[in-house]
Amino acid sequence: MSNKRVCGFSLLMIVCLAGCGGGKAAAPIKAVATREEVMHHLVIPNAQIVWGAVGSTSTLQGVEEKQPKTDDEWFNIESSATTIMEAGNLLMMEGRALDSGKWMEWSKAMRESADSVRQAAKKHDAAALFEKGGDMFESCQGCHFAYRFTKDPNTIRSH
C-alpha cells in the first residue's frame, strides 16, 4: 500500500467514526416548545412591551402621550422586537409549521414587521414604532383568523 492510499483510508475511517454510527445522522435542530408555548413565552409578553411602549391615553387632565425616553427603554423594545422577529422563524420550523403556504406567509409577516419595529427602536423613532407596531398586530390577526379562531370560535379576539 502506498502512503497516499493509507492516508485516504484513515481519512475515511475518521469520517465514518463521526458520521456512520447510527445510520442517518439526527437533524441538529428540533422544535422543543409547542406553538402555544412560543406564543405564551416569546411572542405575547414581548408584543405587550412593544405595544405598551407608545400611544396616547385620554384622562380628565387631557391627553397623555407615552413614548420611550431613556436609552434603556429603547433598548428593551429592541430586545422584545428581536425576540418576536426570531419567533417568526421558530414558527416556520418543522414540528410547528401547520403547512407550507399561508402559515409561512403569516410567520414571515410577523418576522418582517417585528424587524421594522426593531429598526424604529434603534432609531428612537416613536412615530415609526407606533406604525410598525400596527403592522405587527396585523400579522398576529392574519394568522389567528386562519389558524386559531377556526380551532376555537369562542376565543376572545383581542389579538
Ligand code: HEC
Ligand atoms: C403564523 C401563525 C401565528 C402568528 C404570526 C401569531 N400567532 Fe398567536 N397563535 C397562533 C396559534 C396557532 C395559536 C393557538 C395555539 C394553540 O392553542 O396551539 C395562537 C395563540 C395565541 C394566543 C392565545 C394563547 C392562549 O392561551 O390561548 C395569543 C394571545 C397569541 N397567539 C398572541 C399572538 C400575538 C400577540 C402575535 C403577534 C405578535 C401572534 N400571536 C402571532 C398562531 C400565530
